[in-house]
Amino acid sequence: MVNYSGAKYSSDISGITFNSENETINELYQSTVNYRVGGEYRYNNFRVRAGYAYMPDPFKSEQNGISRKITSFSTGLGYRNKKFYTDLAVVFTQGKNSYRPYSINSADSPLVTLDNQTTLGVLTVGYFF
Known part of the structure; x- marks a missing residue:
């Protein structure tokens, strides 16, 4: 199983977040087999x-x-x-x-x-x- 919706952007730099990008990924993609x-x-x-x-x-x-x-x-x-x-x-x-x-x-x-x-x-x- 591949969980495409579980892909996440992240950063080690303080103050940088990818919340809206990660939300978009979760809304668009699904898990598939x-x-x-x-x-x-x-x-x-x-x-x-x-x-x-x-x-x-x-x-x-x-x-x-x-x-x-x-x-x-x-x-x-x-x-x-x-x-x-x-x-x-x-x-x-x-x-x-x-x-x-x-x-x-x-x-x-x-x-x-x-x-x-x-x-x-x-x-x-x-x-x-």
Whole structure:
């Protein structure tokens, strides 16, 4: 469980408080449970892996009509023997976000909605010594 509403600003300097910022965090964010599941199949020295992750929106209500949940899918192949190992993994992540690139003193500030999709590949090679 991740308690986003429990995040707090603080300072060691006397007289500096972040009461309004901490109140805003508590009003906007909530606790969520991030889910991850995965598995590996082994055949002799070979490995095949797959996984899934789901991270719910940390906001109590949708901001600007957008749910910021994130989903990830991963897969990988590996080989291991007594002298070395190698792994190749690919992770695909998708989610939405929004922001205002600049703010004017009006309700008409432009809003940018982003549909994020990321594919990441990782190659690992290791030697036992």
